[in-house]
Amino acid sequence: xxxxxxxxxxxxxxxxxxxxxxxxxxxxxxxxxxxxxxxxxxxxxxxxxxxxxxxxxxxxxxxxxxxxxxxxxxxxxxxxxxxxxxxxxxxxxxxxxxxxxxxxxxxxxxxxxxxxxxxxxxxxxxxx
Ligand code: HEC
Numbered sequence: 001x002x003x004x005x006x007x008x009x010x011x012x013x014x015x016x017x018x019x020x021x022x023x024x025x026x027x028x029x030x031x032x033x034x035x036x037x038x039x040x041x042x043x044x045x046x047x048x049x050x051x052x053x054x055x056x057x058x059x060x061x062x063x064x065x066x067x068x069x070x071x072x073x074x075x076x077x078x079x080x081x082x083x084x085x086x087x088x089x090x091x092x093x094x095x096x097x098x099x100x101x102x103x104x105x106x107x108x109x110x111x112x113x114x115x116x117x118x119x120x121x122x123x124x125x126x127x128x
Pocket of ligand 1: 055058059060061062063069070072074083088089092093099100102103104105106109
């Protein structure tokens, strides 16, 4: 009689242990599935369609609309292209050492925006 009791207890613990593990796995899965998935399209980025709006939103307050902080304006394709062609544009937005980090004294652009600009630069910073 005692032996049966021990077995019942052992099997009972075993089942409880297993079901708990399953619960944990399920909750982990549902967290992963329920999370918001953000996608970032960084392929074939074009100046007019993709890049200008990022620069406008984050840089024109100091480098556009008549503002030229640091003597730099970025509000036309030609002006932006000048800074892109030397590598300066990517260096300041990626906060590379030795360059003033942009946007000045503000948070870095999102990785998504940085990757879009990088793609445009790497494709030859075209006026497209
Ligand atoms: C709040 C104002 C402000 C904003 C917003 C801003 N900048 Fe600047 N920017 C400055 C100032 C001030 C300087 C001069 C800093 C220095 O020389 O140390 C500067 C300098 C620069 C330079 C020249 C760096 C050099 O070494 O000559 C570039 C390129 C530049 N900014 C690009 C950008 C870009 C791209 C953005 C948007 C992602 C941006 N900035 C947003 C204020 C700003």
